[in-house]
Amino acid sequence: MSGFIATNLPKVTSLFTAMAAFFIILAVIFVIAGLVNGKKARPIALVVFLAPAIILLLAGLVIPTGRTILFSFMNPNSDGFVGFENYAWIATDPGVRTVLFNTALWTILTPLFTTALGLYLAVMLDRMRGESIPKSLIFMPMAISFVGASIIFKFMYEYRDPGDSQIGLLSAIVQAIGFGPSNWLLVKPLNTLLLMVVFIWTQTGFAMVILSAAIKGVPTDVLEASALDGATGWKLFRGVTFPMVRTTFVVVLATMVVASLKLFDIVRTMTGGNFGTSVLANEMYSQIFVQFDAGKGSALAVMLFLSVTPIFIYNIRSLRRERSNK
Amino acid sequence: MSKDLVDLITAKPDVRNKKRKLNGKERFWLIFRYISLTFIWFLVVMPIYVMVINSLKGVKNVYLTNAFKLPEKLDFSAWSVAWSGTDYFPQSISDSMTRTLFFVIQASIISAIIGSINGYVFAKWKFRGSNLVFTLFLFGMFIPYQAIMIPLVRIATTLELNKSIYVLVLAHVIYGIPICTLIFRNYYEAIPNELIEAARVDKASMVRTYRSIILPLSVPAFVVVLIWQFTSAWNDFLFAIFLTGGSPKLAVATTALNFITGSSNQVYYGVNMTASLIVSLPTLIVYIFLGRYFLRGLLSGSLKG
Numbered sequence: 001m002s003g004f005i006a007t008n009l010p011k012v013t014s015l016f017t018a019m020a021a022f023f024i025i026l027a028v029i030f031v032i033a034g035l036v037n038g039k040k041a042r043p044i045a046l047v048v049f050l051a052p053a054i055i056l057l058l059a060g061l062v063i064p065t066g067r068t069i070l071f072s073f074m075n076p077n078s079d080g081f082v083g084f085e086n087y088a089w090i091a092t093d094p095g096v097r098t099v100l101f102n103t104a105l106w107t108i109l110t111p112l113f114t115t116a117l118g119l120y121l122a123v124m125l126d127r128m129r130g131e132s133i134p135k136s137l138i139f140m141p142m143a144i145s146f147v148g149a150s151i152i153f154k155f156m157y158e159y160r161d162p163g164d165s166q167i168g169l170l171s172a173i174v175q176a177i178g179f180g181p182s183n184w185l186l187v188k189p190l191n192t193l194l195l196m197v198v199f200i201w202t203q204t205g206f207a208m209v210i211l212s213a214a215i216k217g218v219p220t221d222v223l224e225a226s227a228l229d230g231a232t233g234w235k236l237f238r239g240v241t242f243p244m245v246r247t248t249f250v251v252v253l254a255t256m257v258v259a260s261l262k263l264f265d266i267v268r269t270m271t272g273g274n275f276g277t278s279v280l281a282n283e284m285y286s287q288i289f290v291q292f293d294a295g296k297g298s299a300l301a302v303m304l305f306l307s308v309t310p311i312f313i314y315n316i317r318s319l320r321r322e323r324s325n326k
Numbered sequence: 327m328s329k330d331l332v333d334l335i336t337a338k339p340d341v342r343n344k345k346r347k348l349n350g351k352e353r354f355w356l357i358f359r360y361i362s363l364t365f366i367w368f369l370v371v372m373p374i375y376v377m378v379i380n381s382l383k384g385v386k387n388v389y390l391t392n393a394f395k396l397p398e399k400l401d402f403s404a405w406s407v408a409w410s411g412t413d414y415f416p417q418s419i420s421d422s423m424t425r426t427l428f429f430v431i432q433a434s435i436i437s438a439i440i441g442s443i444n445g446y447v448f449a450k451w452k453f454r455g456s457n458l459v460f461t462l463f464l465f466g467m468f469i470p471y472q473a474i475m476i477p478l479v480r481i482a483t484t485l486e487l488n489k490s491i492y493v494l495v496l497a498h499v500i501y502g503i504p505i506c507t508l509i510f511r512n513y514y515e516a517i518p519n520e521l522i523e524a525a526r527v528d529k530a531s532m533v534r535t536y537r538s539i540i541l542p543l544s545v546p547a548f549v550v551v552l553i554w555q556f557t558s559a560w561n562d563f564l565f566a567i568f569l570t571g572g573s574p575k576l577a578v579a580t581t582a583l584n585f586i587t588g589s590s591n592q593v594y595y596g597v598n599m600t601a602s603l604i605v606s607l608p609t610l611i612v613y614i615f616l617g618r619y620f621l622r623g624l625l626s627g628s629l630k631g
Contacts, residue, residue: 018495034533052440057463124359144606154598205370268567294476305470312468
C-alpha cells in the first residue's frame with residue numbers, strides 16, 4: 001500500500017495542475033474586477049463573471065454544432081461538398097434502416113416500460129411500512145454506470161455450447177424450464193430487447209423516485225374525500241392519483257425518451273452494435289472510428305440532434321410557463 | 327423546488343390508512359401488492375447480488391452451479407487480479423481508477439465554481455439579454471453530445487489535447503457548466519433580494535457581494551453540484567471513448583472496464599464482476615452516504631433530459 005502511495009504521489013501533484021491554474025486565473029480576474037469602481041464597475045463585473053462560461057460554450061457547443069451540420073454535407077475527409085449524399089445514404093441504406101428501426105424501438109418501448117414500472121412501484125410502495133428500504137435498493141442501480149451494468153448483464157446472458165454446463169443465468173433459467181439455451185445476444189430482435197433490460201434496470205429507480213415524490217404531493221384531503229366517495233384501488237388511481245401526477249409522468253417520460261435516443265454505452269459495451277443491435281449513436285461512432293467517414297457520421301449526429309430538438313423546445317416552453325406562473 | 331421533493335421522499339410515511347378489518351377484495355389486493363413488489367424487487371436486486379457474491383469466489387471458480395450461491399469460503403484473489411493484474415491477465419484498473427479520480431475531482435470543482443458565479447448573475451444581476459444567454463445554457467443541457475463530438479475530436483487531435491487526461495477535464499467542465507449554472511441559479515433565487523440590496527446600498531461591488539454574502543450561503547448547493555458532477559463524470563463513457571478511447575494509457579474507469587471485459591479470449595467472470603464492482607464503488611459510496619444530496623442533484627439536474 002505504501003509503495004502504491006509512493007508511486008502515485010508525484011502523479012497526484014502533477015494531476016492537480018489544471019485546478020491550480022484555474023484558481024490563479026480566477027484570483028487574478030477577481031482582483032482586477034474588484035479594483036474597478038464607479039459607473040463602469042457593474043458591466044465590467046458582468047463580463048468577468050460570464051465571459052469564461054460564454055466563451056467555453058460558444059467554442060464547445062455553438063461552433064461545433066455548426067461544424068457538424070457543415071460536415072454532414074461533405075465527404076469522409078470533410079474537404080469537399082457532396083450535397084445531400086450522406087442524407088440520401090441514411091434514407092436508402094438497408095443497414096441504416098435497421099439502425100433507425102432499433103432507435104425507434106428504443107425510444108418507444110424503453111421510456112414507456114421504465115416510466116410505467118416506476119409508476120407502478122411508486123404507487124404500490126406508497127405509504128407502505130418501511131418503504132424507504134426497498135425504495136433505496138431499487139434506486140441503487142442508478143449509481144452504477146451503464147458500462148458496469150452492461151458487464152453484469154453480459155454475465156447473465158452468457159452462453160456455452162449446449163453440451164457444456166451453462167454459465168449464464170438466463171440460459172440456466174430457460175434450461176430449468178425445459179428449453180434449450182441460446183446465444184442470446186445473437187438472436188434478432190430478442191437481443192435488442194435484452195439490451196433494453198439493462199437500461200430499464202438502471203433507470204426504473206429514477207422514475208420511481210420522481211413519481212413517488214409527485215404522489216406524496218397529492219393532498220391528503222383529496223385522497224380522503226375520494227375514499228369517502230368509495231374510490232379504492234384502481235378507481236382511485238385512475239380517477240385521482242394519476243391525473244394529479246400526469247405532468248410529472250410526462251416529464252419523466254420525455255427524459256427517458258431523450259436518454260434512449262442518445263443511448264450509446266450499453267450497445268457499445270454489450271454487442272458493439274453487431275448482430276443487428278446498432279442504434280444511431282453507436283452507428284455514428286462506427287462511421288467515424290471504423291469507416292473513417294466523418295460525413296456520414298455527422299449526418300447521423302444531425303439526425304440525433306433533430307430528433308431531440310422538439311423535446312427541447314417543449315421543455316423550454318413549459319419552463320417559461322412555470323416561471324411566469326410563479 | 328428540490329428541497330421539498332427530497333423532504334417528501336425521505337419523509338416518514340404518514341399513517342393515513344387507519345387500522346381496520348379488511349374485506350376479501352382488499353385482502354386480495356394487499357397480497358397481490360406484496361407478491362408483485364417482492365418479485366420486482368428480487369429482479370432489481372439480483373444483478374447486484376450476483377456481482378458481489380461472484381467477486382468473492384476467486385478468479386476461476388464461477389460456474390452455473392454456484393453463480394447464485396454464496397461463496398463457500400471468501401477468496402479475494404479476483405480483487406487483487408482486477409486491481410493490479412497478473413501475467414495471464416495484464417489489464418488492471420488501479421491506474422485508471424486513480425486517473426479517473428483526479429480528473430473527475432478537478433472537473434467537478436472547476437465547473438462548480440463557474441456554475442456558482444454564473445448562477446449568481448442569472449439569479450440576482452439580470453441584465454439586458456440575460457434570458458437569451460440563459461437559453462444558450464439550456465441548449466447546452468439538452469443537446470445530445472454526439473452533435474458536437476466530431477468537431478471536438480478533430481480539434482482535440484489537432485491541438486494534441488487527446489494525448490493527456492486534461493482533455494476530459496476540459497470536456498466535463500464545458501459540458502457541465504449549463505447544469506451547474508441551473509442548479510446554482512435555482513438555489514440563489516431563494517436568497518432574499520434584500521440582502522443584495524443592502525450590500526448595494528453599502529456600495530459593495532458585485533464581486534464583493536458574491537464573496538461576502540453569496541459564497542458563504544452556497545455550501546449546500548456546492549455539495550449537490552459536486553456530487554452530481556462527480557457521478558456523471560465518473561460514469562461517463564461517451565466523452566472518454568471518443569476523446570481518449572484509442573489510447574489505453576489514458577483509460578479511465580469506464581473505458582478500462584470495457585477493455586478488461588472485452589479484450590481477453592478467456593473470460594474470467596470473477597475478475598469481470600470484481601472490476602465492475604470496484605469501478606462502481608465510488609459512486610455507490612456517494613449514493614449510500616450522501617444519498618439525500620445525490621437525489622437532490624438528480625431531481626434538479628436529471629430532468630434536463
